[in-house]
Amino acid sequence: MAPYEPEQDTTEADELSAGRRKAVRYVVPLAVAGVAAATIGLVPALATSGDPDLPEITAQELIEKIAASDTEQLSGTVKISTDLGLPSFGSGMTGGFAPGAGGGGGDDEGGKGGKGAADPSAKLMELASGTHTLRIAADGPDKQKLSVLDDAAEYSLIHNGDDVWAYDSASNEAYHSKDGGGHADKKGDKGGKDLPKELPATPKEFAEQALKAAEKSSTSVKVDGSAQVAGRDAYRLVLKPKDSGSTVGQITVAVDEKTGTPLKFTLSPAGGGSAVVDAGFTKVDFGKPSASTFDFKPPKGTKVTEEGDGSKKPGHRGGDFEGEGPEGLNVIGEGWTSIAELKLPGGQGLPTSAAGSDEVPQDAAKFLDSLGDKVNGDFGSGTVFKTRLINALVTDDGKVYVGAVTKDALVKAANAAQ
Template sequence: MAPYEPEQDTTEADELSAGRRKAVRYVVPLAVAGVAAATIGLVPALATSGDPDLPDITAQELIEKIAASDTEQLSGTVKISTDLGLPSFGSGMTGGFAPGAGGGGGDDEGGKSAADPSAKLMELASGTHTLRIAADGPDKQKLSVLDDAAEYSLIHNGDDVWAYDSASNEAYHSKDGGAHADKNGKGGKGDRKDLPKELPATPKEFAEQALKAAEKSSTSVKVDGSAQVAGRDAYRLVLKPKDSGSTVGQITIAVDEKTGTPLKFTLSPAGGGSAVVDAGFTKVDFGKPSAATFDFKPPKGTKVTEEGDAAKKPGHPGGDLGDFKGEGPEGLNVIGDGWTSIAELKMPGGQGLPTSAAGSDEVPQEAAKFLDSLGDKVNGDFGSGTVFKTRLINALVTDDGKVYVGAVTKDALVKAANAAH
């Protein structure tokens, strides 16, 4: 196919902006809308079987194609991997650090069901996972996380959202509007519960976040050839930060040539090496899924936790952590914008971490091992502190209890802390 246009210049930012804003609004067309789980190289079989010869298209036209996509019905299999460079502590990493997670299944001391999505879906934040998804408009979505001997499913069907964990034979159930019901128990018009949205799980959801960054003039945007994903021809849209200091190298989104649906998302780090995030379809069908796909009835003997019951138990986010629900941490301030934005906030209690985490009775041994393996001591005009590193997100925790975090380098964090001093 003929060469694509050169990288978009900053003078074209205004021209691209309108299309990008539309794309942000429509790029996740309620297909598996909001299914949770974070910001993965897929196996070679997912990549390409030869670049297809497609008609030329500009970056502006491709973004508008995404915005115009009206895909609401699909089914398929997604492979998602994350490589943040975190050390592995086996089950302790997910069981010990994930919110509300407890070893062994069942209700733990925090009162959470083993099927509660807020903890279960955090597992998608690391490693490689296979998902089976289906969607039929805004009221019917299903996502299943497939393990060797078990399956975890989230099902949204009309007024009901179910989560089922086959390993523990536990289910979690919530009703439409349950969290915002009025005195008659009815939810408001805007209270409909889609599947949880803590972390993205599909190429569309990742693409939505990336296109928000593409609204900034600090982003270069271009079409870089074509690919074949899950047997379908696709264009490759590439986004790159122009500003120095970001840990993001580039983001590549494979966009279905016929439907405008994102089929694959890859985030490559500025430091090189394998992708930090890679999520893509291995199989996809844009036909209407069977209605039975979204039917769910707890199997006999299943322990069912209702949303309201769990929220009343000690340790549940609806209780002890309720002050943070729907609001940012106290004192949150965002420094800068775009790719190099840094969040500044205060540690609870206004104190930093213990001088030696491993030697503190206040820090569990497993958590101390995790923190010490990531931390680098730093000094500056702000005083002293520790920078905790991953391949994408870095955080500076100062000894006087301030936190600076972002997808930026260690030097950028220290510079921000010095400027705020």
Template sequence: MAPYEPEQNTNEAEAPRAGRRKAARYAVPVAVAGVAAATIGLVPALATSGDPKLPDVTAQELIEKIAASDTEQLSGTVKISTDLGLPSLGGGMTGGFAPGGGGGGGEDGEGSSADPQSKLMELASGTHTLRVAADGPDKQKLSVLDDAAEYSLIHNGDDVWAYDSKSNEAYHSKSAGKAGESGNSGDSGKKDLPKGVPSTPKELAEEALKAADDTTSVKVDGTAQVAGRDAYRLVIKPKQTGSTVGQITVAVDAKTGTPLKFTLTPAGGGSAVVDAGFTKVDFAKPSASTFDFTPPKGAKVTEGDDAKAEKHDFKGDAEEFKGEEDLNGLNVIGKGWNSIAELELPGGQGLPTTESGSGDMPQDAQRFLDSLGDKVTGKFGEGTVFKTRLINALITDDGKVYAGAVTKDALVKAANAAS
């Protein structure tokens, strides 16, 4: 990570201007936008306590401390809360992603309910308690705790295991190629881990720092105590107007440089949109048995290769979507926190409606979408802006999409400029 240059005699720092790709500057909005459309929840922010007396540091020194942190061994408990402000569906939307909810499939659906690709999407909604453990790049474990169930994801060498105790289903995958063929065991099994759902304060902090550029203010703002450890508070703020992001606060362990807590508050005020922090943490080496897993007797085991084969049987409309490589061609309008992604829906048409006569949109679904959206007009024609407390998206009637962590007015302005 390149160093940040602080202002003379202050703790405030600006990120480097050169060498930042548009995709990196858009990392924070995209990390949340990828899951925002399927999330609900209303949870208060997590609390910290105490203002320990620590030696003064500049923002540059603290960021360098994070970058130099070599923490590879830890265990602890993380509480993560997400409040995008979407209306509740009575648990119908998130229930399938909760431990034991069967969102990943199972006997009554496709694939396995333990498949991590869909299971861990639940972290994008509501509040959750996680147990985490790590011992270097080859051994990690994450468990999502529920009142009556537990979902665990274990990476141990060449194996990735996931287990849903509610359904008694397990999911297993190996690294690309046969065991022993890869020259780097540190990469083994990782391609089957979910992407785009940061689950620890460190992962969230890294995404935030990727997005920092000359549009960003970064400063040290006091101290805190998190999980019984002394920490510095690093505050990251947009300098631009028009962003829905108010600020990001990262509590950084004073001794190890490990981020202990991450909080994203919206410009509109109120509770945090994302709040993730350790409630307990131990930097000692976890026991080797922590990463051992054997499916319980009677558990249904799905092999990753079999699950992928089932997914590839789908044809028709799915073929119109060219895959992840298309996302690399997103047109990004603007810069920094005001970046707006522009893309087109397949077929060059807007969202289906009950009035269209296509029958593609049930009336209940139409009413739900209408409750989220505001009709807007401009040089671009007509469209609807769908809102959360962080990510907003304008979908025009001719199939254009403009999305970002920006206000409704900023989206309309971008659509007009592109017309």
């Protein structure tokens, strides 16, 4: 099926901006888990086939369709593949759901000084690497469930009213928050509660972040044909950065033709190759899930850690695009090419093989050297550490510049900051 329209230049940004803002603000969250990215909230085709013949629609109309979506109930299976070019964050067995994997630092006191193996902030970070299968269900803003499946274990997050439970079957540990995570819903004034937002887990969450970034940058937006995802007809919305220096090639969002719900999200890198992030439904049902889906009672013998022992709440977002960030954080630029600048403790960069220390042996420093590229500029000297999407420049005087940008863009930002 041919594309419906030519690319829309940023001269049309005024027309698209209102729709994007509305989409970001009003789309009903189907999130059952997620992460806020610090500087830019972004991340093989999954269950796609065919090329359905759908009525023509413009990019503006499709963005408005997403904004108008009133989907509050669904259940289904989501497959997420993430390839940043890094080793898996998990340990023990595929997917990282072995006992103690991603451990939350728990101890024998059931949460004194740590939140245990069921800690959502640790467990959900495992989604940032490899391929994972998730089962999700949602019934309005007060009932959601996400289960991360592994060959020999399952990790679940359940939000039901004021209760949020996290349960790790591998370790038989649970984490419980009585206030739903303890943070108000930013999309309204009702103080609604939700599951912790450590990492985007559904196509809708990824799409919201992409639209948010697109609103703040020079972006090409178009509808590029159609697709079929999880047996449903969908439009393909494509966003491309027009700013030079971004490592993002394009983002494709498959939007359900009937409901306006994002069904699939694909982030392709500017350098080519496989997708950095591919998250899509393989099965989806927009019917009301059974009420029992959201019931949870810890199995006998489960070690339960209660929230409120002084550790960070599961809902703490540690700094996101609009929230508070690490101390001394400065964001340079905006949108696709935004770069976070911060300082390392002690005002020193990473040790090099030429200058080992008592704390870091020369062999370890040499290993760090091998992971990055040495660079020089008006800022002095430093090392650039690269992934397929996020790159970071650590200067020898203890400053860090990080973003979804190229090495040259990081050096340019460091030079300009002098």
